[in-house]
Ligand SMILES: [Zn+2]
């Protein structure tokens with residue numbers, strides 16, 4: 222399991238360095254919560270026949286949407302409170318305060334709010350709620366629930382036929398990518414559920430731009446990383462090139478080990494796709 226390997230890697234890094242940077246310390250605790258909750262979940266049954274999966278793939282529809290995503294609201298609410306407390310301990314990483322997270326932790330999640338989150342719509346809470354942080358908290362709490370669907374459905378994804386800019390399982394946007402070791406094919410990583418899917422090498426997943434005049438990439442000094450940028454939508458996507466002998470294949474962890482590339486992208490005038 223990837224999360225187990227990530228935890229091992231973080232422990233090894235801590236041994237070598239003496240301590241972990243705060244961000245990685247936070248991340249390790251978050252993965253521990255998500256892994257534990259993941260173990261408590263029953264295997265979901267999405268009720269999709271092979272024919273339905275084939276049909277959805279042809280139509281570019283993700284396999285799980287807000288309408289067939291089922292979850293235990295009580296467990297989700299409990300996970301949400303626990304992650305909010307963790308975020309509160311590391312509030313400085315999010316330019317916030319522990320008080321703000323304590324307030325957010327009291328939010329009552331409802332089927333409506335989960336549906337709005339799922340669809341990327343404004344959350345149905347009025348007042349001075351910080352929507353960005355609340356979405357981030359829901360994301361952290363809901364992840365093990367989404368991942369349980371991924372583990373059931375990943376083998377049914379028709380990779381060669383999908384090749385869309387959004388996740389074939391949950392419909393989320395990619396926030397990282399990698400070039401395959403064997404043939405350099407590009408795979409995207411879902412920001413919500415960590416599903417990996419095959420995508421074109423020179424196409425923007427955010428706006429479907431294929432005009433080579435407005436697409437480019439920068440390569441890091443050692444050739445290990447790439448920064449793909451699109452001048453049509455002004456979004457960027459990071460990648461690790463697994464053909465590089467030094468590249469480590471713990472892809473979800475690479476998101477956090479490459480924050481200097483995010484800074485570089487912002488300097489160049491590009492933003493991440495939310
Ligand atoms: Zn996904």
Ligand SMILES: [Zn+2]
Pocket residue numbers: 425426427428429430451452453454455456
């Ligand atoms: Zn674009």
